[in-house]
Amino acid sequence: MVTSFFDQFSSPLFMGIPLMALALLLPWILLPTPSSRWLNNRLLTLQNWFLGMFTRQLLLPINHPGHKWALILASLMIFLLSLNLLGLLPYTFTPTTQLSINLGFAVPLWLATVLIGLRNQPNLSLAHLLPEGTPLLLIPILIIIETISLMIRPLALGVRLTANLTAGHLLIQLISTGLFVLLSLQPAVAILTGALLLMLSLLEVAVAIIQAYVFVLLLSLYLQENV
Amino acid sequence: MGGHDAGSQHQFTGIAKHFNSYTIAGRRNCVLATFASILGLTLFFKLKPKKQAAVTAK
Numbered sequence: 001m002v003t004s005f006f007d008q009f010s011s012p013l014f015m016g017i018p019l020m021a022l023a024l025l026l027p028w029i030l031l032p033t034p035s036s037r038w039l040n041n042r043l044l045t046l047q048n049w050f051l052g053m054f055t056r057q058l059l060l061p062i063n064h065p066g067h068k069w070a071l072i073l074a075s076l077m078i079f080l081l082s083l084n085l086l087g088l089l090p091y092t093f094t095p096t097t098q099l100s101i102n103l104g105f106a107v108p109l110w111l112a113t114v115l116i117g118l119r120n121q122p123n124l125s126l127a128h129l130l131p132e133g134t135p136l137l138l139i140p141i142l143i144i145i146e147t148i149s150l151m152i153r154p155l156a157l158g159v160r161l162t163a164n165l166t167a168g169h170l171l172i173q174l175i176s177t178g179l180f181v182l183l184s185l186q187p188a189v190a191i192l193t194g195a196l197l198l199m200l201s202l203l204e205v206a207v208a209i210i211q212a213y214v215f216v217l218l219l220s221l222y223l224q225e226n227v
Numbered sequence: 228m229g230g231h232d233a234g235s236q237h238q239f240t241g242i243a244k245h246f247n248s249y250t251i252a253g254r255r256n257c258v259l260a261t262f263a264s265i266l267g268l269t270l271f272f273k274l275k276p277k278k279q280a281a282v283t284a285k
Contacts, residue, residue, distance in 0.1 A: 123251055123252065123255050124251060126254075126255040126258045126259065127251045127252075127254035127255045127258065129254075129258045130248055130254040130257050130258055131248070132248060132249060132254070133248055133249065134248040135248075136248075139248060139257050139261070140261050140264075143257065143258050143261040143262075144261070144265075
């Protein structure tokens with residue numbers, strides 16, 4: 001069987017059965033279930049504190065009608081965060097390396113923000129396509145440019161997450177392969193490569209957290225424009 | 228991002244009253260006019276009858 005560095009990104013199959021659903025379900029099984037007790041255990045208290053703080057911070061710049069999005073944005077953040085972080089463990093599959101999954105998150109949510117804007121405040125939503133104070137001759141060009149940049153937003157959202165995670169996983173695999181090869185040949189260089197791998201792994205943990213946050217933050221910004 | 232402009236400090240006359248880049252209504256009208264022009268141009272070139280190539284007698 002010829003293996004390549006890109007095999008880790010192929011959608012998992014077990015005897016012909018796609019395991020994508022299982023991969024997407026895993027984070028929810030691992031997270032502690034909220035209880036109706038007044039005082040919860042430490043893990044649940046920590047989870048609730050984090051969720052509350054994050055949601056409050058995210059919804060700060062958004063007007064009141066946009067606060068309906070609190071649940072979906074908070075759960076999307078937890079979902080992406082857990083998928084990204086679990087994918088850094090050995091022998092796991094990261095669903096967010098698949099463009100299909102990321103576009104599946106980005107396109108409907110972005111479209112929802114655009115449609116909400118067009119439905120509730122159509123004048124303002126259309127006026128957003130022309131920056132205030134644009135010189136007369138630049139008006140048509142800028143409208144076209146702003147429309148294109150609006151349409152490209154979901155693509156950028158999805159591809160950003162995919163590319164960051166895919167590149168990170170690929171780098172980890174490349175450097176770890178190099179490390180294993182160098183261990184027997186040049187141990188001194190292997191130690192340096194090991195140090196590089198450790199730093200890269202720490203970077204990838206940061207990237208996993210940041211990319212999940214950036215995805216949700218940009219969605220909240222798009223919502224802020226339209227609400 | 229620039230705040231909403233009530234348009235009170237800009238006194239526009241004529242066509243600039245409806246098409247300008249300062250008021251919300253003006254910006255909206257510019258956007259709609261641009262989209263309508265693009266749509267019109269697209270429809271014009273799509274529906275334009277193609278000139279038949281002259282048939283040369285053998």
